[in-house]
Structures are given as structure tokens and as C-alpha cells.
């Protein structure tokens with residue numbers, strides 16, 4: 001499942017290619033029956049909050065959540081757009097660009113005044129502009145009032161928006177924190193450090209499309225084997241202490257951690 005950095009990347013692509021452009025919206029597959037409600041309108045804003053993408057048009061917005069199977073395909077064309085193939089839920093098109101959306105969990109038209117309501121239900125997103133620095137306090141408060149493990153809370157979109165399995169594992173490793181620590185027992189200093197780390201690392205993901213989390217490998221395009229500290233490294237020696245990286249299931253999602261560094 002795409003994590004927040006890739007949703008923010010998509011938001012930026014829409015902003016760059018479609019802003020203030022009349023956009024033809026269709027549903028070649030037929031399932032996005034409301035496409036006609038906004039088709040032909042100008043895109044006035046494209047933004048992401050966590051894993052939610054919202055495309056604002058003149059009279060309504062479209063909310064998209066990719067879920068596990070959702071995928072975007074951006075193409076350019078000169079005279080005629082490429083024929084849609086497969087199950088294209090939504091197609092966005094202007095004079096020279098066409099974007100096909102396949103397999104999302106959600107793609108729906110919502111009222112413009114429902115956008116803040118949607119965002120209100122989500123925790124702070126380390127990738128959103130935060131001029132008053134309210135995100136960090138809000139994150140700490142949301143974690144510390146819960147007794148469930150921090151590993152679970154980092155994936156809870158109402159606690160922290162945008163983080164998924166990769167950033168969860170890597171942020172906890174970088175904080176030397178056991179994923180099993182109950183939220184209300186995690187010291188504020190540790191939570192401050194995790195928030196600040198996410199604020200520093202996730203923009204690299206937006207810029208490069210890669211979830212870069214290893215000191216010394218935060219630039220360029222490190223090979224897959226070099227990219228992560230613990231994610232998908234179960235059974236391999238920890239890069240810091242040589243103990244084998246562990247794997248477990250937490251709420252049916254794979255969890256990776258170093259039992260020694262994150263005791």
C-alpha cells in the first residue's frame with residue numbers, strides 16, 4: 001500500500017499538470033458514476049492528507065484512497081489520448097495529459113465543505129505545512145492517551161496520517177523504541193524525536209519516490225538491499241548490533257524490528 005509520500009507526489013503531479021485546466025473526467029469502467037458531476041470543470045487545488053488525495057474542482061471535490069490495489073498511470077499524448085485498457089475507474093484528461101486510476105478503495109465526489117470534515121478525522125500529517133508547529137503536540141497527545149502498542153498507533157491514520165508499514169518499522173528502529181511499548185508509556189522526548197524524524201525523512205520520499213531512512217543513504221538511489229534498517233530484513237543481522245532482525249504480525253500486518261536495539 002502506498003504511504004503518504006507517494007500520495008503527496010501524486011497531488012503535486014496533478015497540481016503541476018492540471019491546475020486551472022478544464023479537466024475531462026470519465027469512468028471507462030463505469031463504476032465511478034458521479035464522474036459527470038465535475039467533468040469539464042477546472043482543477044482549483046490538489047492536496048493530500050496522509051493517504052487521502054483530494055482534487056478540488058469548481059463545485060465539488062473528488063476524494064481518492066488507493067488502498068492496497070489502487071494504481072495511477074500518467075501519460076502524455078499529442079493528438080488523441082491512448083485508449084483505456086483494463087478496469088479504469090476514473091480517467092482525467094486535458095489537452096495533453098491523461099491520468100488513469102485503477103483499483104482504488106475509494107473514488108468519490110464529495111461536497112467542498114466536506115473536505116475539512118474528512119481531514120479533521122485524521123491525525124497530523126508530517127508532510128502537511130505546519131506553520132504553527134501544532135502537528136507534533138497533537139501527535140504526542142494522540143499517542144499518549146492510548147494503551148495500545150506504539151507499533152500499532154503509528155499505523156493508525158487517526159494518530160499519524162500517512163505512515164504505513166515501511167516508515168513505521170524504520171521510524172521505530174531509528175528511535176530505538178520497541179514496537180510493543182504501550183502508547184501511554186512512550187516518553188514525550190521519544191515521540192518528539194519520531195515526529196521530527198518523520199518531518200525530516202518523508203519529504204525525501206516525496207522528492208525521490210523512495211522511502212529513504214538510512215543515515216549515509218539519504219541521497220541518490222540506494223540499492224534495495226541497502227535501503228532499509230529493518231524493513232523486510234527478517235533473519236538478517238541488524239546493521240547496528242548484529243542481532244538478527246525479527247518479524248512478527250501486529251494487527252495482521254508484518255512488523256520488523258531489532259530485539260536488541262529496540263528492547
Ligand SMILES: [Zn+2]
Pocket residue numbers: 238239240241242243258259260261262
Ligand atoms: Zn540491533
